[in-house]
Amino acid sequence: MTGEIGTVICTSDGPSSTQFSFVVTTRKGEIPVRRGQFIELESEEGRIIAQVQDLFKTNRYFMRPESVKEYEKGNRSLNSIFPADRWEYLVARAKASGVQTNSGLEQTTFPVSPGQKVYEANLDELAQFLGTDTNDGVELGKLKFHDLPARLDLTKLLRKHVAILAMSGSGKSYTAAVLVEELLERAREEGRVASIIVDTHGEYTTLAQANDGVDYSDRATVVKGGNVKIGVPNMSAYQFREFSPDMSGSQVRELNRVLKGLRSEMRSGKGRYDLDDVIARVEEDGESKKNTRQALLDRLYDLKSLQIFGKNDYPNWRKLAQPGEVAILDLSGVLNLRKKRVILTYFTRKLFNKRKTGQAPPFALFLEEAHQFAPSKKSVISSSILKTLAREGRKFYASLVLISQRPVRLSTTILSQANTNIILRVTNPYDLDHIKQSSERITRDTADIISSLPVGQALIVGEAVNHPIFVKIRQRKTQEAKHGASLKEVAKKYEKQHDQELEDAKAFTK
Incomplete structure (x- = not known):
C-alpha cells in the first residue's frame, strides 16, 4: 500500500x-x-x-x-x-x-x-487492474490524476471498432490524429495495420507534413477528393443500382446486358470504357423498350453529374491500404454530400472485399462526421456498407473508427457495434442520453463528469479497458490543422480580396 x-x-x-x-x-x-x-x-x-x-x-x-x-x-x-x-x-x-x-x-x-x-x-497494480499495462499498445496519453500511461492493447481497441465522440472543438479530431500517429510508429514486429481517413474538413492533411523532427511523409498519402475516380469497368449493374437506389429491376437487367457487352469488347482488346461509353451504348441499344431505356438514361446522366466516374480507379485500393501507412481522402473540397457518400461506399466495399479474401492488410477506417454517412433517421447510400463493416469487420480485422459531434444523429445499429468509446466533452443532453444508452458502463456520475471535461481530456470506456478511465490526451507530434483564424481576420481578408477583384475588373473594362 x-x-x-x-x-x-x-x-x-x-x-x-x-x-x-x-x-x-x-x-x-x-x-x-x-x-x-x-x-x-x-x-x-x-x-x-x-x-x-x-x-x-x-x-x-x-x-x-x-x-x-x-x-x-x-x-x-x-x-x-x-x-x-x-x-x-x-x-x-x-x-x-x-x-x-x-x-x-x-x-x-x-x-x-x-x-x-x-x-x-499503487500505479503498477492499477495499470494491471485497468488493463493499461501492455508493452506494445498504443499510448493515447496519461491517466488523469495518476502518472500512468494510457497504453491500450491494439486488438482490444480496434478489433471491435471505436467511437470518438465529442462536441465541436473538444478535441475529437485531435484525439483521432494521435491514434493515427501511434499506428504509424508501430514497428513491423509489433504488427502494423493500414489506416484510411475519410477527412471531410481537411484536418488530417498535416500528418503528411514534417514538424519538429517528426516526418511521416513517407508513410502518409493525401488524395484530393476532386481527383478521386471510380473505374466503371470495375462496377457491376448492382453497384450502379446502389448509387441510384430508385433504379428498377428491368433497368438493372438492361444495364447488366450492356455492361456485359462492353466487358467482352474490353477483353478482346478494344480498351477500357467509362460512363460516357455506357450511356452511348444504352442510347443506341435497339433491344430494350423505349420507356425502360429512357428511365435508365435519366439515372445514368444523374450519376454522370457527380463527375466521379472514369476508366480506372483513383486511387487504387493498394495505394489506400498499406501496412504501417495512412491514406487521407481529403474531401474538404467536395461540397456534394451524395458524392462523398458514393466515394465512401465504393472504396469501403472494395477494401472490405479485398480484406475478406486476404489481399488487403488489416485496416482501420477513420470516418469523420460519421453521422453524415450513417444517419439514425434514414438509410442513405453509405449506410449499408457501414452496417456490414460494423457487424462483420471484427471477423476479418477490418476496423471502423467513428468520429462524430452528434452521436444522437448516428445510427444506433452502427454505434452499438463500437465496443470502445473515447468520449470527450459532450454537453447536449440528448447526446449524453444516447451515449449512456449505448454503454452500460457509463453511470450517471460518469456522465456528469463528461459534460464538464476540459478540452483534450477524454473518458475511455469499453472493450479496450477493464474499467472506465479518464485520460489526458498527449500532445500531437505532427502539426495541428490551422482552422483557428479569428472572425475579424477572416472578415478583413475577404474585403481586401473583394476590393482587389473590383479593381481588376475596372482595369479590364478600360
Whole structure:
C-alpha cells in the first residue's frame, strides 16, 4: 500500500457492497484526492480498487444558517469565537470498481468496514487492474490524476471498432490524429495495420507534413477528393443500382446486358470504357423498350453529374491500404454530400472485399462526421456498407473508427457495434442520453463528469479497458490543422480580396 489518504466512515447509505464514504486526511496546502481518482483499501474479500465519485466538505459550526448569520453580525467572524476551522472535514464518496483476489479480478460482494484505512492506488497494480499495462499498445496519453500511461492493447481497441465522440472543438479530431500517429510508429514486429481517413474538413492533411523532427511523409498519402475516380469497368449493374437506389429491376437487367457487352469488347482488346461509353451504348441499344431505356438514361446522366466516374480507379485500393501507412481522402473540397457518400461506399466495399479474401492488410477506417454517412433517421447510400463493416469487420480485422459531434444523429445499429468509446466533452443532453444508452458502463456520475471535461481530456470506456478511465490526451507530434483564424481576420481578408477583384475588373473594362 502507498500513502494513506483517509478512513472509511458510516453514512446513512453505507458502507455497502458497492460504495462507501471516507473522511480525507487533509494536508495543509495540498489537495489529497480528486473526483475521478483511483484509490485502494483492504477488505475481507481482498484488495479493493475504487474510484472517487464526488467530494464534499462539512463543518458542524456552519450547519445552521440562522446561527451563522447572527454570529457574523457586526463584522465578527465565527472563527474568532469558535474553533470552527478545526471542525472542517473533507468527505469523499467512492464506488468499488473491483476486488483483486488470488483467482483474478472480481466484483465486490461484501462491504468494507468502517475505520478501514484508504490509500493512494499503487500505479503498477492499477495499470494491471485497468488493463493499461501492455508493452506494445498504443499510448493515447496519461491517466488523469495518476502518472500512468494510457497504453491500450491494439486488438482490444480496434478489433471491435471505436467511437470518438465529442462536441465541436473538444478535441475529437485531435484525439483521432494521435491514434493515427501511434499506428504509424508501430514497428513491423509489433504488427502494423493500414489506416484510411475519410477527412471531410481537411484536418488530417498535416500528418503528411514534417514538424519538429517528426516526418511521416513517407508513410502518409493525401488524395484530393476532386481527383478521386471510380473505374466503371470495375462496377457491376448492382453497384450502379446502389448509387441510384430508385433504379428498377428491368433497368438493372438492361444495364447488366450492356455492361456485359462492353466487358467482352474490353477483353478482346478494344480498351477500357467509362460512363460516357455506357450511356452511348444504352442510347443506341435497339433491344430494350423505349420507356425502360429512357428511365435508365435519366439515372445514368444523374450519376454522370457527380463527375466521379472514369476508366480506372483513383486511387487504387493498394495505394489506400498499406501496412504501417495512412491514406487521407481529403474531401474538404467536395461540397456534394451524395458524392462523398458514393466515394465512401465504393472504396469501403472494395477494401472490405479485398480484406475478406486476404489481399488487403488489416485496416482501420477513420470516418469523420460519421453521422453524415450513417444517419439514425434514414438509410442513405453509405449506410449499408457501414452496417456490414460494423457487424462483420471484427471477423476479418477490418476496423471502423467513428468520429462524430452528434452521436444522437448516428445510427444506433452502427454505434452499438463500437465496443470502445473515447468520449470527450459532450454537453447536449440528448447526446449524453444516447451515449449512456449505448454503454452500460457509463453511470450517471460518469456522465456528469463528461459534460464538464476540459478540452483534450477524454473518458475511455469499453472493450479496450477493464474499467472506465479518464485520460489526458498527449500532445500531437505532427502539426495541428490551422482552422483557428479569428472572425475579424477572416472578415478583413475577404474585403481586401473583394476590393482587389473590383479593381481588376475596372482595369479590364478600360
